[in-house]
Amino acid sequence: MSILVNKDTKVIVQGFTGSEGTFHAEQCLAYGTKIVGGVTPNKGGETHLGKPVFNTVKEAVAATGATVSMVFVPPAFVADAVMEAADAGIELAVIITEGAPVRDMQMAKAYATKKNMKTIGPNCPGIITAEECKIGIMPGNIFKKGNVGLISKSGTLTYEGANQVCKEGFGITTAVGIGGDPIIGLSYKQLLPLFEADPETEAIVMIGEIGGDLEIQAAAFIKENITKPVVAFIAGQTAPKGKRMGHAGAIVSGGAGTAKEKMDALEAAGVKVVVSPADIGKAVKEVLSK
Amino acid sequence: MNIHEYQAKQIFAKYGVPTPRGIIANTSDEAVANAKELGGNIWVVKAQIHAGGRGLGGGVKLARSLEEVKTLADEILGMTLVTYQTGPEGKLVQKVYIEEGADIKDELYLGVVLDRAKEMPVIMASTEGGMAIEDVAHDTPEKIIKVAVDPAIGFQGFHGRELVFGLGITDKAEQAKLISFASKLFKVYMENDAEMIEINPLIKTGSGDFLALDGKMGFDDSALYRHPEIEAMRDISEEDADEREAGEYGLSYVSLDGEIGCMVNGAGLAMGTMDTINYMGGTPANFLDVGGKANAQTVAKGFEIILKNPNVKAIFVNIFGGIVRCDRIANGILEATKMVDVHVPVIVRLDGTNAAEAAEILRNANIANVIAATDLADGAAKAVKAAKGEN
Ligand SMILES: Nc1ncnc2c1ncn2[C@@H]1O[C@H](COP(=O)(O)OP(=O)(O)OP(=O)(O)O)[C@@H](O)[C@H]1O
Numbered sequence: 292m293s294i295l296v297n298k299d300t301k302v303i304v305q306g307f308t309g310s311e312g313t314f315h316a317e318q319c320l321a322y323g324t325k326i327v328g329g330v331t332p333n334k335g336g337e338t339h340l341g342k343p344v345f346n347t348v349k350e351a352v353a354a355t356g357a358t359v360s361m362v363f364v365p366p367a368f369v370a371d372a373v374m375e376a377a378d379a380g381i382e383l384a385v386i387i388t389e390g391a392p393v394r395d396m397q398m399a400k401a402y403a404t405k406k407n408m409k410t411i412g413p414n415c416p417g418i419i420t421a422e423e424c425k426i427g428i429m430p431g432n433i434f435k436k437g438n439v440g441l442i443s444k445s446g447t448l449t450y451e452g453a454n455q456v457c458k459e460g461f462g463i464t465t466a467v468g469i470g471g472d473p474i475i476g477l478s479y480k481q482l483l484p485l486f487e488a489d490p491e492t493e494a495i496v497m498i499g500e501i502g503g504d505l506e507i508q509a510a511a512f513i514k515e516n517i518t519k520p521v522v523a524f525i526a527g528q529t530a531p532k533g534k535r536m537g538h539a540g541a542i543v544s545g546g547a548g549t550a551k552e553k554m555d556a557l558e559a560a561g562v563k564v565v566v567s568p569a570d571i572g573k574a575v576k577e578v579l580s581k
Numbered sequence: 582m583n584i585h586e587y588q589a590k591q592i593f594a595k596y597g598v599p600t601p602r603g604i605i606a607n608t609s610d611e612a613v614a615n616a617k618e619l620g621g622n623i624w625v626v627k628a629q630i631h632a633g634g635r636g637l638g639g640g641v642k643l644a645r646s647l648e649e650v651k652t653l654a655d656e657i658l659g660m661t662l663v664t665y666q667t668g669p670e671g672k673l674v675q676k677v678y679i680e681e682g683a684d685i686k687d688e689l690y691l692g693v694v695l696d697r698a699k700e701m702p703v704i705m706a707s708t709e710g711g712m713a714i715e716d717v718a719h720d721t722p723e724k725i726i727k728v729a730v731d732p733a734i735g736f737q738g739f740h741g742r743e744l745v746f747g748l749g750i751t752d753k754a755e756q757a758k759l760i761s762f763a764s765k766l767f768k769v770y771m772e773n774d775a776e777m778i779e780i781n782p783l784i785k786t787g788s789g790d791f792l793a794l795d796g797k798m799g800f801d802d803s804a805l806y807r808h809p810e811i812e813a814m815r816d817i818s819e820e821d822a823d824e825r826e827a828g829e830y831g832l833s834y835v836s837l838d839g840e841i842g843c844m845v846n847g848a849g850l851a852m853g854t855m856d857t858i859n860y861m862g863g864t865p866a867n868f869l870d871v872g873g874k875a876n877a878q879t880v881a882k883g884f885e886i887i888l889k890n891p892n893v894k895a896i897f898v899n900i901f902g903g904i905v906r907c908d909r910i911a912n913g914i915l916e917a918t919k920m921v922d923v924h925v926p927v928i929v930r931l932d933g934t935n936a937a938e939a940a941e942i943l944r945n946a947n948i949a950n951v952i953a954a955t956d957l958a959d960g961a962a963k964a965v966k967a968a969k970g971e972n
């Protein structure tokens with residue numbers, strides 16, 4: 292089992308024929324992901340990587356029955372692409388694109404929510420169900436199948452965490468890179484219950500960062516709803532206090548979003564918090580052998 | 582990207598957000614000429630730096646004569662202004678804004694910023710404006726009124742009413758003026774892809790008018806491509822030279838005061854590496870994210886920037902090769918050590934795709950300075966040791 296995606300998930304790629312889209316779609320295909328086609332306006336009717344290209348997401352969905360889209364569209368057009376996917380009935384858009392304007396993503400996310408489309412990202416490595424389906428840019432070979440779910444804001448820490456879990460002899464059910472932009476799709480709070488409900492997932496690794504309060508919300512949620520053991524690391528304990536301008540950031544969030552604040556909240560929720568990412572693997576071993 | 586107060590006020594003026602009249606000056610002579618042009622008999626000389634807390638730091642002064650304008654401008658121009666928002670090194674003042682003195686009856690606070698939790702912009706207002714606003718937010722959060730505005734519907738009448746009733750403004754003419762003020766400010770925020778706008782203080786004058794006495798604006802860097810007129814307001818002298826140079830090569834760099842230089846791919850792992858060094862008893866000299874495309878050129882540039890810092894006693898290169906193969910990065914590191922004179926020990930941890938081959942390459946190269954590490958913990962431990970002169 293897994294969450295959100297598996298070997299039967301039908302995926303289209305928006306921005307299929309661009310250099311990024313091509314490179315990573317090829318890697319995903321090699322991993323076994325069921326990519327059934329792609330969308331590039333004005334290239335409809337062509338074949339790319341052996342898969343059909345469509346002008347619009349609607350056409351692609353009608354012809355292939357795809358439910359997930361992997362989005363590689365450049366930042367200036369990415370919101371448009373995400374809204375197109377939502378409009379066409381896509382159920383989950385995985386947005387890899389980095390550098391999308393915040394205002395655009397705000398609008399795209401609001402529309403996706405209205406259309407009941409889930410989103411992951413932007414600016415993220417994507418989602419992978421080990422040895423079944425990789426939708427994103429992560430190196431597939433480090434994700435061995437196993438019993439640990441992983442949620443991370445940071446791309447490289449996703450790899451670091453998964454690698455350690457596997458080196459300790461465990462493996463991954465599904466790993467989700469949620470991205471660290473101001474506006475993101477699925478976050479800890481939405482993903483944790485999916486892992487809780489997944490019979491194969493026995494422990495959850497959650498990797499966060501300074502800034503914002505998603506980890507604090509997650510802590511409150513874990514306390515009330517999660518029975519499986521959770522291991523957490525928050526990056527940025529030694530990050531310098533940023534030079535800043537004005538007071539608005541500090542006023543709006545209430546808290547400062549420091550690593551300490553988040554670590555304390557998670558610890559209070561019964562989470563096993565590690566101070567160095569080098570200890571993630573060991574901590575997973577510890578909670579799983581209890 | 583941030584801009585100066587005088588530039589923010591230029592943008593405000595374009596949208597009809599009322600501000601006092603003012604003119605920017607580079608020299609004290611210009612300051613006097615500006616004061617003359619503005620007329621009146623009371624002016625404010627304001628240091629232009631990208632940080633708040635200028636008033637408390639001595640960068641905002643009242644002048645009651647042209648001579649005083651001259652004296653104050655001479656004093657403020659060229660000073661290194663240290664405020665609680667600049668960091669201890671402060672910021673050099675290169676421009677002063679000469680503004681007509683305003684008749685302040687009340688000091689309010691008005692800001693617009695993204696509320697990440699609500700996923701929409703929120704207008705924040707308070708009657709307790711002025712220089713201690715963060716204390717107000719901390720001690721008496723109920724005195725800060727927050728009104729989230731869904732961009733899909735824009736600023737509506739009810740948003741305005743929530744604001745003025747929340748602030749306890751009962752005079753109908755004043756209500757109308759403040760609602761109009763806030764609605765225009767929201768427009769400034771949306772149309773310019775601002776990240777934050779802050780007016781502290783927003784004043785009510787003796788005659789019941791509202792004026793933006795201060796103006797701070799930051800912008801979403803990802804949206805600057807569609808605002809060339811704002812991009813043109815960039816003041817590179819406000820940015821750290823090394824950070825800027827790194828940025829030109831696609832590297833993200835922040836200098837710190839420790840001894841171990843760090844070169845890492847990905848911001849999360851970079852912070853995690855600093856945390857690990859710290860945990861093991863060392864001190865990071867910098868944050869450096871080489872991004873997804875670590876190659877010989879970017880690594881060489883990284884070494885160069887890290888080594889500009891004389892405190893660096895060892896460098897920890899921590900790369901988790903994803904799609905990029907580790908053996909290629911290893912070769913890149915070797916090449917880079919030829920391009921730059923690296924005179925401190927370099928601890929290299931390469932993990933991920935082809936990590937074993939990479940370790941082999943480093944071992945065979947047999948460069949005295951280059952020490953291979955097997956994982957993050959091992960690398961950090963070796964770096965901490967090396968920085969202490971142990972081996
Ligand atoms: N044109 C003016 N006329 C009269 N007083 C002024 C004027 N401009 C500023 N002041 C006074 O100087 C104080 C400090 O100025 P300002 O708010 O612009 O800078 P700041 O200290 O950097 O702001 P902050 O504390 O919000 O970071 C104001 O609170 C106000 O009392």
Ligand SMILES: [Mg+2]
Pocket residue numbers: 633711780781782795
């Ligand atoms: Mg102010």
